[in-house]
Amino acid sequence: MIVRNVNDIIGTDQEVRTETWLSRRVLLKKDGMGFSFHETVIFPGTETHIHYQNHLExxxxxxxxxxxxxxxxxxxxxxxxxxxxxxxxxxxxxLRGGTKPLRVICVFNPPLTGLEVHDDKGVYPLVTDTA
Structure with missing residues (x-):
């Protein structure tokens, strides 16, 4: 069984921040669940171009x-x-932030490794190793 508190991820490499969002990656590929699970905050007044060509979300x-x-x-x-x-x-x-921070819970398939950020086309890379 895996039991985690999202608060324990704050300040670790599983908390990834860009100019437009902050993502806490709670379950990752290495956990072997077949998906990854994230808490993400989209900052107010921001706009992010996203095109997950390698993942469903x-x-x-x-x-x-x-x-x-x-x-x-x-x-x-x-x-x-x-x-x-x-x-x-x-x-x-x-994806646009409104007047207040938008907090979302996300699931990705295939699972993310945890360090991904969008490239210039809005894509996350597909990691094919077993890490």
Missing amino acids: AVWCVEGDGEIETIADGKKYALGPGVVYALDENDEHW
């Missing part, structure tokens, strides 16, 4: 506000507590 919004816009069709969806969205077709999108 499901996101549950638990606090704050924001917006997601799919690039292919320009559709916009309001984000707030209780909203779940799934990038089931590797949807390229803009």
Whole structure:
């Protein structure tokens, strides 16, 4: 059994921060669950281009506000507590922070190793080793 407290991840290499978000990677590829599990905060007033070409992601919004816009069709969806969205077709999108920090819980398949950040195309690399 794996039992972790997200507070124990703060300040470690499993807490990754960029200019637009902060992600606490709670379960990773090395844990052998077949997915990774993250708590992420999207900072207010920010915009992040994302295109997970190598991963599927499901996101549950638990606090704050924001917006997601799919690039292919320009559709916009309001984000707030209780909203779940799934990038089931590797949807390229803009993720925007609203007026308050948007706290979300994310699941990735295949799982992340923990240190990934978006490249210039909004993609996380696909890690194929067993680490």
